[in-house]
Amino acid sequence: MTKNKTRANTKSPPRNTILHGDCLEHMAKLPPECVDLVFADPPYNLQLQQTLRRPNQSEVRSVDEDWDKFASLADYDRFTRDWLRAVRRVLSPDGALWVIGSYHNIFRIGAILQELDFWILNDVVWRKSNPMPNFRGRRFTNAHETLIWACRAKGSRYVFNYGSLKALNDDLQMRSDWYLPICNGHERLRDEDGVRVHPTQKPESLLYRIILGCSRPGQLVLDPFLGSGTTAVVARRLGRDWLGIESDSGYVAAARERLAATRPVAGDEIDLVAPVEKRDAPRVPFGLLLEHGLLRAGDMLSDPSGRIHARVRADGTLVARGVHGDVCGSIHQVGAAVQGVGACNGWNFWCVAPRNGRGDGAAAPVVLDVLRQRIRASREGSKAKG
Numbered sequence: 536m537t538k539n540k541t542r543a544n545t546k547s548p549p550r551n552t553i554l555h556g557d558c559l560e561h562m563a564k565l566p567p568e569c570v571d572l573v574f575a576d577p578p579y580n581l582q583l584q585q586t587l588r589r590p591n592q593s594e595v596r597s598v599d600e601d602w603d604k605f606a607s608l609a610d611y612d613r614f615t616r617d618w619l620r621a622v623r624r625v626l627s628p629d630g631a632l633w634v635i636g637s638y639h640n641i642f643r644i645g646a647i648l649q650e651l652d653f654w655i656l657n658d659v660v661w662r663k664s665n666p667m668p669n670f671r672g673r674r675f676t677n678a679h680e681t682l683i684w685a686c687r688a689k690g691s692r693y694v695f696n697y698g699s700l701k702a703l704n705d706d707l708q709m710r711s712d713w714y715l716p717i718c719n720g721h722e723r724l725r726d727e728d729g730v731r732v733h734p735t736q737k738p739e740s741l742l743y744r745i746i747l748g749c750s751r752p753g754q755l756v757l758d759p760f761l762g763s764g765t766t767a768v769v770a771r772r773l774g775r776d777w778l779g780i781e782s783d784s785g786y787v788a789a790a791r792e793r794l795a796a797t798r799p800v801a802g803d804e805i806d807l808v809a810p811v812e813k814r815d816a817p818r819v820p821f822g823l824l825l826e827h828g829l830l831r832a833g834d835m836l837s838d839p840s841g842r843i844h845a846r847v848r849a850d851g852t853l854v855a856r857g858v859h860g861d862v863c864g865s866i867h868q869v870g871a872a873v874q875g876v877g878a879c880n881g882w883n884f885w886c887v888a889p890r891n892g893r894g895d896g897a898a899a900p901v902v903l904d905v906l907r908q909r910i911r912a913s914r915e916g917s918k919a920k921g
């Protein structure tokens with residue numbers, strides 16, 4: 536860690552590095568609103584009273600580290616409030632937070648999140664395909680953990696790569712119950728004696744879904760409780776920048792070693808897994824089609840069947856014959872009126888006949904959205920040329 540990586544409130548935050556120490560202290564040194572996505576796996580406050588044993592009397596290694604011990608629930612709540620406030624300060628206005636926990640802590644965290652004006656978007660249940668059995672047989676097998684996804688405030692334009700998640704899920708909408716195995720096999724970090732390096736190492740598959748779905752390549756992902764480095768490893772692999780904070784030097788060393796062995800996927804492949812979602816595409820007002828000469832005042836538009844027609848006026852409004860006389864308004868308003876429905880996306884309803892200059896090269900009418908995409912592409916092209 537170099538000195539200038541921890542300087543207070545520098546203009547840009549450190550990137551792609553692990554800060555060793557307390558997350559409150561380190562977050563206080565970051566500039567405000569510099570982080571795009573936070574994943575937090577905070578202490579659970581398990582409050583284990585006695586050693587847990589398997590039926591063969593071997594000891595179950597659970598979470599009994601000092602970092603998981605708090606004097607009281609009030610103490611834990613204070614800690615939670617402090618780190619959530621710190622996260623809120625460093626999150627960009629359109630940033631979002633994922634936090635994972637068990638029944639011991641997640642309800643307290645959820646309540647404090649709402650107290651602090653975060654806006655909960657979903658809770659996700661991670662169903663473990665291979666949970667640890669309940670050895671005493673006095674309760675249900677604890678087979679899931681809960682994640683809360685919240686944006687910084689109501690109305691934030693948080694990132695949600697809906698299409699990428701759908702593609703990841705065989706073209707089905709991604710649901711809020713995720714069936715994934717716990718971290719095991721080659722992924723699980725172990726020391727020379729085969730003992731797990733970290734008691735709560737999360738599976739990379741869980742972070743893959745979150746980082747792929749809720750950030751864009753190049754954005755900054757922060758994990759204030761980095762542990763064995765899972766968040767950083769997946770962020771690096773997916774071409775995101777990352778920043779991890781961890782108080783235990785042993786875990787910091789393990790995470791650094793793991794990161795050194797992680798290769799990012801190549802640029803083109805990242806583009807494929809995270810295309811720009813339609814919702815995030817730059818807005819193109821209908822009037823731009825006229826200004827760019829793709830449409831002219833007087834041009835006729837039709838519905839896809841060619842039975843309903845509307846005329847384009849110079850100010851970007853349309854006129855059409857409606858059920859109760861002429862209607863005039865935006866492409867959306869007129870589209871809705873001529874169909875007698877409450878709402879219509881005019882970009883996908885109205886079509887225009889091809890003509891020279893529009894450059895369609897097609898005989899069949901094209902839907903307005905095609906012309907809109909052409910404008911977006913020409914804008915992107917001129918941005919790239921500088």
Ligand SMILES: C[S@@+](CC[C@H](N)C(=O)[O-])C[C@H]1O[C@@H](n2cnc3c(N)ncnc32)[C@H](O)[C@@H]1O
Nearest residue numbers: 557558576602736737760762763765781782783
């Ligand atoms: C539940 S574990 C995170 C495990 C991690 N997600 C992984 O996959 O390895 C919580 C981590 O937070 C660290 N920790 C606890 N309190 C901290 C604090 N105040 N500042 C920074 N790290 C802290 C602990 O050392 C522990 O490694």
